[in-house]
Amino acid sequence: MDLLPSILFLQSILAATWRMATPILYAAVGEVFSEKAGVINIGLEGVMLIGAFSAYSVAFESGSLWLGLLVGILAGILSGLIFAFFTITIKANQIVVGAAFNMIGLGITGFLYRSMYAVSPVPLGLKTFPSLEFPFLSSIPFFGEVLFKHNIMVYGTLLLVPVATFVLYKTAFGLSIRAVGEHPKAADTVGVNVLRMRYVSVMIGTALAAVGGAFLVLAYADQFVEGIVSGRGFIALAVVVFGRWKPWGAFWSSLLFGIFYALQLRIQTMPDVNIPYQFLQALPYLATLLVLVGFNKRRVQAPKTLGVPYK
């Protein structure tokens, strides 16, 4: 019967979906923190590149993926500190600074990559995080392949999303973050340090964006390539909107984008499909557009002072 090939097809799509969603999800959850506090960072793409490159070069030189990840996160935090200085202390336009960050990210990582690795005598591949094998679970037909054969950074998202939700909605810290995004004046009157909360939120955002970038080199591809992020930072921005500024919302909507990525990759490898590959490549971006159009009507969900400097 024809059933088996289509089940295998579905299995391969779904298995790739979560993996493809992961880098977007890390960046999007980070951006939720940033935007909840009232700061929009369109420089995510650049920060992801910086995270990817620093993680790659440290992991490559030291041989330790975890050290690479750590340094990637530190690079993300440092980027966030600079972004916050310009947008919060100097009160520069957030879009302008974000655009500058994208250029800087592309320039600095491209420059360092070409200087350090373009003509390398040794192979540049990393031994990426391996897929985990769970006893019994991984061997369940279909579900084993889809759910139980991923690497540690993919499973990290299962920790990330509940923790982020808890922090944002169940702690005083999270309440302050949301307060400085909704009513900074009121937060200020009750003694919340608005500027400091925004600094911290921005840096949480860029740290997680850097993890998303690091995922691409440590747990997906095995080396850095110029422009490896290829728009995922921008898609993360759309995911935040589509997920209504909530971590779980970001989780489900990034899985949706994961499906389009997976579909696109899978169909490209099928010999008997005659769709030009450029249309398939355009699929995730087209989906982003449609999603923004279809689901963005309820603008009320956006933090009230998004994009507005305080005082």
Add this chain to the structure above:
Amino acid sequence: MDFVSIKKRLLKFSRSAWTPFAAIPIALGIGAILLLIAGYDPIQAYAAMWQGAFKDRTAITEVLIKATPLIFIGAGLAVAFRCSIWNIGAEGQFYAGAVAATAVGIYLGDLPRFLLVPLVLFAGASSGALWGMLAAFLKNRFGANEVVTTIMLNYIAIFITGWLVTGPMIETEGLFAQTAKISQNAWLWRFLPPTRLHTGFILALVLAIVLYIIIFKTSLGYTIRAVGINPDAARYAGINVKRKVLLAMAISGGAAGLGGAVEVAAISYRLYQLISPGYGFDGIAVSLLVNNNPLGVIFSGILFGALRSGAEVMQMNAKVPSVLVFLIQGLVVLSVVAFGVYSYVSKEKEE
């Protein structure tokens, strides 16, 4: 006008005019540190860059040729940014213009020159304008953030171009992923042979001046800026905000599309995948650098043209990767932002 206000205006002008001059050394300085760290000789690198940009007449005209698309794009973006529409999609609008111009230049190639050249330019401008207006429509109708939509439209335009040049529009020999050459009747005049300097450069200058007049000297421009400063106040004042948004995106996209058409009709004579090496993104910095003033864009466009042109020579002669330019451009924007704040602070002290 009394003396004090003249003095104030002069002061204000000198401040805004000098900001880029102060920002560039800072950006180059940070770039130099990075060069040192990476083991290059910054002086040698920058000397090669300077040489590449200003060595002789040909080098200088090449700078102006590189500046041409940046002036088109930057002048248009200045209008959108003045309206607080963050159009990051000039790259896609440039592609849209290049595609339409190529199609007209090939398929209507039998038309006489005096008809075909304007038609090619018109096709490019209107195609870019429509691509830009699509984002404005999505913003007006559905509240979709234009930063995200314009970026998505960039990818889509680039993929469509990739498909066209490998599929339906591929040259008849079919050797490379590119279209056939456009008809000679569509070519713009290169008026300073043997250099490639062309009338498109003059057109870019004219466009920048026209957009400057529109945005700063007409009531239409005033309303566009009013929307940019405070859309709610503009709405209460009876301005149709959505229409201004649509118009600003049409102007911005149209200018970028015209830039794409000129690139095809004056330089490449055909379409291929990488017709733009990121002009649309450079254009953002070009406009921001001069505080979104279309006239200033002529200056910053030539500056960035020189950076790009020089960087290519730097890569060839000093073996320094030319992507360094992106970093320098980003740093220039950040320094301008920082300087903007300091001049604001000192102004407050004066008053």
